Amino acid sequence: MHQDQKPPGTLRIGAGASYAGDRIEPAADLAHRGQLDYLVFETLAERTIALAQLERLKDPAKGFNALLGARLRAVWPAAVAAGTRIVSSMGAANPLGAARHAAAVAGELGLPGLSIAAVLGDDVLDYCRAHADELLLMESGQPLSSVAGQMVSANAYLGADAIVPALAQGADLVLTGRVADCSLFLAPMIHHYGWSWDDWALLGQGQVCADMLECGANVSGGFFADPGYKYVPNLGALGYPYVDIDSAGIGVIGKLAGTGGLISRATCSEQMLYEIHDPSAYVTPDVIVDFTSVSLTEIGPDRVRITGGRGRARPALLKVSVGLREGWIGEAEITYAGLGCVARARLAEEVVRQRLDLAGVQIAELRVDYIGINSLHGQASHPTGVDPYEVRLRFAGRCRERKDADLLVGEVETLVGKGPCASSLPRLYVREVIAIESVLIPRSAVSPQVVMFGGDRDG
């Protein structure tokens, strides 16, 4: 059988994105020649939806993924021709606005009669405000009320049960806000095969396969290559993965012939362990997943079979990401090069610290990095014993007020002309901090709903 041919009796789900700004052309390739049943775009990191909420506050028509239109234009005509349905979290903070935009794009592309679903119900800001005294921040144990004044968003991680009704109503495109990443992939499996909502073993195995795809190209050779150790062919033309899944939840991960990248036991193992804690109890809204009996078998070039996933009853509580305004971060970087560069950078640090004291700049936490020496691992960095040829000095400070962040970067700016000799020009950045905390809420606090647009169903 040709590598790309879908095995009979399987459902093929492709991963078209794993973050908001992901590449588009590999998704278009999947749409054009992947024989996909479903194409999934996962685009929400922890903070993405809080930033989208701020955008929406400024402009009520915005707050969904900025690449929605570009992605649909690249994949939709081919997807419609192949009978591929699309599921995506590109709705972000505004699934309704996203669905309206998608309907306009469908018109522009001359694709009439498509039906588009917006999945609502993840926004639980009102609930969290009303229950701020009893909800506890998961990491610190403090009540949510201690930071209630800073809250800008609160979104519950919905599960596959919020998406399947949209598929059952015939949606060609489903746009959600916050849902658990793997639930975007599990929903088409449940809908297609009619899996029971309490067949935990089956849902667990399905979710293991979904988990393989939720980070997109991370399973097909992305973020894997290490020259001399881990080789990935044609990394620049990385192909995005799909899963061929059967009615028992057994999946085979693959990618299109001719694309770059690699799918192997090693890439699948790294992806399986990515962002899990206890591997026997990975909590998703649909099922608690047990990875400890999973087997990964290479059955052909760039094809790995996934078996042995298990599951237990889904949790009673749903996780909520709460977005908080937390002040400002000022960052400034400047490079010194040549003989004595590290000594000059150290003097520059001294000068800036002295200036910040003199000016009384209010900084809650200041971090100073020597890029080239210790910027990523701090005191844990391995000393090399020799100075690098050049070093980039970086200051980052967290401030309550924007004016202090501005003052911090200003003191780095004036190093040129007033600090040690022979540096680059500095680069300065000031940004607002939207921090994310998590709380748990009862399932009864959310009521997901589907709003359909277009097609024959909306008149």
Add this chain to the structure above:
Amino acid sequence: MAEFFLRELAHARAGDKGDTCNIGVIAYRPEWYPLLLEQVTVERVAKLFDALVKGPIRRYELPNVQAINLVMEQALGGGVTRSLSLDPHGKSYSALLLSLPMEVPPAVAAELLALGRSPCS
């Protein structure tokens, strides 16, 4: 016994949730997995990451894929979304972990040398 970096025996990827970092460490060969179990201990990892990790570290074993999952709390500068670090997700922490020195028996050392690998200097 000869010392080699963990990098010669295993590969790794780091992930983040809030202020918690996890690193999955996978043996390149099944027969090397016991070395990981024996020497990639919570105590040794805590020492290597002492300057970065403020909270407890837990270790989970996955013999089905010859892997260890290390979960480190208070490891990401207060959390991905508020960290001052250039690597707020701690994605580069996997590379730090792979610099852990490992004592390997002579037969494994001979295999590694045959692959062109060098011992820790």
